[in-house]
Amino acid sequence: MVTQEDEQTLLINIYAFDEQGNYGHCETYILVQHSFGCETPPPMYNGVIATEDGDLIEGVAVTLQGSDTVQVTTNGDGVFFYIGDNLGEMITITPFFDENPLNGVSTFDLVLISKHILGNQPLNSPYKRIAADVNKSGTITVIDMILIRKLLLQIDETFVNNTSWRFIPADYTFPIPGNPWFEMFPEEIQQEDTSLGYLGADFIGVKIGDVNGSVQTHAITLPVSE
Numbered sequence: 001m002v003t004q005e006d007e008q009t010l011l012i013n014i015y016a017f018d019e020q021g022n023y024g025h026c027e028t029y030i031l032v033q034h035s036f037g038c039e040t041p042p043p044m045y046n047g048v049i050a051t052e053d054g055d056l057i058e059g060v061a062v063t064l065q066g067s068d069t070v071q072v073t074t075n076g077d078g079v080f081f082y083i084g085d086n087l088g089e090m091i092t093i094t095p096f097f098d099e100n101p102l103n104g105v106s107t108f109d110l111v112l113i114s115k116h117i118l119g120n121q122p123l124n125s126p127y128k129r130i131a132a133d134v135n136k137s138g139t140i141t142v143i144d145m146i147l148i149r150k151l152l153l154q155i156d157e158t159f160v161n162n163t164s165w166r167f168i169p170a171d172y173t174f175p176i177p178g179n180p181w182f183e184m185f186p187e188e189i190q191q192e193d194t195s196l197g198y199l200g201a202d203f204i205g206v207k208i209g210d211v212n213g214s215v216q217t218h219a220i221t222l223p224v225s226e
Contacts, residue, residue, distance in 0.1 A: 043197030046081035047189075049074050049095055049167065049205050052127045055217040057205045059097065060167070066091040066194065076218060087194055093201045094188040095167040101151060101158050104207045104215025110145055112211050117142065126180035127168070127204060128211045136162040138181035148209050162208055170202035 014026055045064055049057045056078030063071050067088030074080045074095075113132045115121035117140060123129050134144040150156040158164075169189050176182040191198045207215040 042083055042085040043087070043194055044081065044083045045087075045091075045093070045194075045198045045201065046079065047093070047199075047201030047203065049078045049080070049203045051205050051207070051213065051215065051217060052125060053213050055213075055215070057097070057165075057217045058219050059099070060095045060165070060205070061097065063094045063096065064091050065094070078217075083197075089194060090190065090192045091194050091198070092188050092190050093198070095165075095203050095205070096163070097165040097167075097205070098158075098163040101164045101209070103164070104210030104213075105148060105151065106212075106214065107152065108214075109209060109211050110148055113140065113145055113148070116140060116211075117145075122178075123211055126174045126177045127206050129178075129180050130166060130168075130206050131208055131211050133181075134159055134162060134209055151209070159208055164208055166206045166208065167203040168206065170204050 012028060014028060016024055047062075049060050049062075051057065056074075056076070058074055058076050058078065060074040060078075060080070061071055062074065062080045063069060064082055064087060068086045070082055070084070070087070072080045072082050109132075112121070112123070116123045116129075116132065123132060123140075129140060132140045132144055134147045137143075147156065147160055151159070167187055169186055172186055174180050174182070174185065189198075189201050189203075191201075205217075
C-alpha cells in the first residue's frame with residue numbers, strides 16, 4: 001500500500017505471467033501526492049531526462065515558464081515534477097545544466113572524433129554528433145578537437161560558445177540522423193493547453209565533448225587535476 005509517508009517518486013516492478021509460468025517485468029514509477037478529495041487537483045507537470053543510453057541525469061535545472069516562472073531540479077531518477085495552477089494557458093519547459101565540462105571527456109573522445117572527421121568510423125547517432133560539435137557551429141571539425149584538448153589541458157575552463165549539456169525533446173525525430181543540423185532541432189517543449197498540466201515532458205541529454213558515453217550522470221564532485 002502506498003501512503004503519504006512514501007517517497008514522492010516510488011519505484012515499482014510490474015510482472016506479467018502466462019499460463020506456462022513464463023513471466024517478464026518492467027520498472028516504472030508512481031508519483032505520490034496528497035489526496036485532493038473530490039476537488040479537481042491542480043495541474044501537474046513532469047518528465048524524465050536521460051542520455052540516449054538511458055542513463056538518468058540528476059541535477060538538471062528545469063524552467064517552466066508561462067505567465068509565471070518556476071524552476072525545479074531532476075532527482076536521482078532523472079525525474080522533475082511540479083504541481084500548481086499558476087503557469088497560465090501556455091508554458092515552455094527548458095532544461096539547463098552547465099556544470100563539470102570535463103565530466104565524460106577524455107583523449108578517447110578525441111580519437112573517436114578524429115576517426116569521424118577522417119571518415120574511418122563515423123559517429124553512429126545524431127546525439128553523438130551534437131556532442132562532438134563542441135563550438136556549436138553545426139559541423140564537426142578539427143577546431144572541435146582543439147577546444148577539447150584545451151579543456152583537457154586546463155587552458156580553457158569551459159566550452160567556448162557552448163554549455164556542458166544540451167537537451168532535446170525525447171519525441172523529436174531528426175529528419176536526417178546523419179546531419180542533425182539539417183533543421184534547427186528544438187531544445188525546449190512548448191505546451192499550449194495546460195489545464196491538466198503536462199505529463200511526459202521527456203528529454204535526451206547530450207554531454208558536450210563526450211562521444212563514447214562515459215559521462216557520470218549522478219551528482220558527483222570531480223577531482224581537480226594538478
